[in-house]
Amino acid sequence: MNSELKYEAVIGLEVHAQLLTESKIFCGCSTRFGEAPNSQTCPVCLGMPGVLPVLNRKVIEYAIRTAIAVGGTIAPHCRFARKNYFYPDLPKDYQISQYELPLAVGGLVEITGDGMVRRVRIRRIHVEEDAGKLLHAGAMDRAEYSLVDFNRCGVPLIEMVTEPDLRTPEEAADFLKRFRAILQYLGVSQGNMEEGNLRCDANVSVRPSGAADFGVKTEVKNMNSFKNVQRALEHEIRRQITLLQSGQLVVQETRLWDAEKEVTLPMRGKEEAHDYRYFPEPDLVPVEVSPAWVERIAQRLPELPAERRQRFVQAYGLPEYDAAVLTDSRALADYFEECVQFHRDAKMVGNWIMSELLGYLNREGKDITESPVTPAQLGGLLKLIYEGVISGKIAKAVFEEMYGTGRDPETIVHEKGLVQISDREALSRIVDQVLDENPGPVSDFKAGKEKALTALVGGVMRATKGKGNPKLINDLLRERLAGE
Numbered sequence: 197m198n199s200e201l202k203y204e205a206v207i208g209l210e211v212h213a214q215l216l217t218e219s220k221i222f223c224g225c226s227t228r229f230g231e232a233p234n235s236q237t238c239p240v241c242l243g244m245p246g247v248l249p250v251l252n253r254k255v256i257e258y259a260i261r262t263a264i265a266v267g268g269t270i271a272p273h274c275r276f277a278r279k280n281y282f283y284p285d286l287p288k289d290y291q292i293s294q295y296e297l298p299l300a301v302g303g304l305v306e307i308t309g310d311g312m313v314r315r316v317r318i319r320r321i322h323v324e325e326d327a328g329k330l331l332h333a334g335a336m337d338r339a340e341y342s343l344v345d346f347n348r349c350g351v352p353l354i355e356m357v358t359e360p361d362l363r364t365p366e367e368a369a370d371f372l373k374r375f376r377a378i379l380q381y382l383g384v385s386q387g388n389m390e391e392g393n394l395r396c397d398a399n400v401s402v403r404p405s406g407a408a409d410f411g412v413k414t415e416v417k418n419m420n421s422f423k424n425v426q427r428a429l430e431h432e433i434r435r436q437i438t439l440l441q442s443g444q445l446v447v448q449e450t451r452l453w454d455a456e457k458e459v460t461l462p463m464r465g466k467e468e469a470h471d472y473r474y475f476p477e478p479d480l481v482p483v484e485v486s487p488a489w490v491e492r493i494a495q496r497l498p499e500l501p502a503e504r505r506q507r508f509v510q511a512y513g514l515p516e517y518d519a520a521v522l523t524d525s526r527a528l529a530d531y532f533e534e535c536v537q538f539h540r541d542a543k544m545v546g547n548w549i550m551s552e553l554l555g556y557l558n559r560e561g562k563d564i565t566e567s568p569v570t571p572a573q574l575g576g577l578l579k580l581i582y583e584g585v586i587s588g589k590i591a592k593a594v595f596e597e598m599y600g601t602g603r604d605p606e607t608i609v610h611e612k613g614l615v616q617i618s619d620r621e622a623l624s625r626i627v628d629q630v631l632d633e634n635p636g637p638v639s640d641f642k643a644g645k646e647k648a649l650t651a652l653v654g655g656v657m658r659a660t661k662g663k664g665n666p667k668l669i670n671d672l673l674r675e676r677l678a679g680e
């Protein structure tokens with residue numbers, strides 16, 4: 197019916213990030229991940245009758261740090277609210293969250309889509325407690341039984357909600373990466389989606405391109421990687437457009453992304469705020485944040501991704517693109533800077549990290565923190581190239597060995613006899629021999645075909661098993677050919 201119409205998507209995100217405090221938000225239990233089920237619980241986080249929560253000051257500090265970093269406004273007074281719902285992983289039958297008075301409002305995060313900088317506005321940032329975790333015996337819809345682990349109950353979270361400013365799945369994934377980088381740079385969250393300490397839900401609707409009003413939205417949950425966020429949104433947008441094109445309506449509901457089947461499935465009708473019967477939390481006093489405290493936190497704010505990117509361009513002379521890639525995560529930027537301590541040529545260090553190291557790591561789905569090659573080792577390898585001990589070509593083979601074994605470049609080079617031949621006399625003999633054996637390229641070169649030199653250089657490199665110093669070979673060949 198309306199198949200001629202073009203549609204655009206409108207996306208807003210809700211991001212939950214676990215904060216890296218040592219203890220939980222309202223009790224002294226440890227927040228450590230991966231401990232035995234239910235070993236990190238107490239009467240408070242198990243919701244026993246008669247207990248009282250005590251707010252962890254560090255949680256508020258980390259949330260303030262995040263709000264300042266995105267340019268939000270911190271409320272001088274905020275308070276907690278009870279969000280009432282029943283679920284087996286929530287022993288109190290309510291979650292302590294924030295509702296009408298959040299910790300911070302406003303702010304923005306910049307993303308670059310199609311080479312253009314776009315500003316995504318942030319609506320609010322608030323703090324709340326996490327729920328426990330259900331472990332199903334088998335697939336969720338057919339499980340024989342489910343077990344519950346309360347270790348996660350009361351782990352502090354910040355919830356950040358954006359305005360509906362995103363228009364494509366790529367933008368949504370990009371925003372999420374930028375926000376994660378900010379959290380990691382601030383040291384307030386690990387931001388690992390696969391481990392569940394960073395979670396993202398999306399509100400999605402579609403409307404005819406250029407329309408002012410929003411369409412009916414659905415909420416998509418359960419997207420536990422950047423790739424899944426993008427795929428789930430692509431699918432959901434297609435689904436909604438297909439509905440509208442066939443004259444049907446989009447139903448407001450919560451949908452679950454099934455990564456295996458690559459579809460979103462209806463989970464439940466979308467709750468309205470009143471379904472949760474929010475009311476002010478009577479067990480906690482309102483939070484007062486003094487301007488002096490905000491000021492102190494602001495002054496101690498670490499360098500943020502955008503600042504570090506700028507510094508990489510100015511201090512190391514890196515191209516914008518390289519600086520953006522290398523500051524993508526704090527760990528990667530740290531790796532780069534450590535490497536530069538061992539080898540001063542920053543552009544070369546950047547190239548090797550981006551083309552070689554990240555290539556190897558990406559193929560194995562690994563993170564820079566899991567690199568078997570240390571910054572000192574990579575720096576050492578680059579030094580060997582720089583000093584002419586090995587050629588760039590040999591260096592790639594040495595790097596492969598370093599990556600596979602974690603051994604030092606110097607050891608590999610000496611054990612395998614890979615030291616570059618820079619001895620003029622030794623190379624001269626080989627050059628003469630190659631010239632004798634290749635009369636064709638020789639006469640081509642003399643007839644003015646510059647390209648023929650490449651074949652001759654290649655011949656000498658082969659004869660030296662890749663160990664000849666390429667610059668010296670080039671010089672020697674040109675001398676000989678000019679002299680003949």
Ligand SMILES: [Zn+2]
Nearest residue numbers: 223225238241
């Ligand atoms: Zn506890």
